[in-house]
Amino acid sequence: MIAYSCIGVSDMEAARQFYDQLLGEIGGKVAMERPDGGFVAYSNGSGPMFGLATPFDGGTASPGNGNMVTIACENPEHVAALHAKAVELGATNDGDPGPRLDGACSCGYVKDPDGNKLNFFCMSS
16 A cells, blocks of 8 residues: 655755665665655565655755655556545645656645645556
8 A cells, every 4th residue: 555655854965875775785776766856766676665855845854844655546547536535534735646757657745634744656657
């Protein structure tokens, strides 16, 4: 059910140096990244990915800012449907559903009623 988890970082270059080496020990390689360098996800080819992000709001990275839970979806329509359902249930829109990373994936972001960030996600085919 989880597509990837994501942690906030203050210095992406330093974080990449650390995680490239650490996750390389278990076969982790960069699977996707944002062109502006603010996000990177690692995969070892099986199971959920692990992501690093500088906080989108420009605030200080800390446990809870830059972090989110990403829920795997079947296709872009499923992303949109879960995003709409979350908003219907009281979540706030934190990023309309649609293609990201030059169309490599589809995402839709919400914050639950407590402010926790969720991402509905699928890779493009």
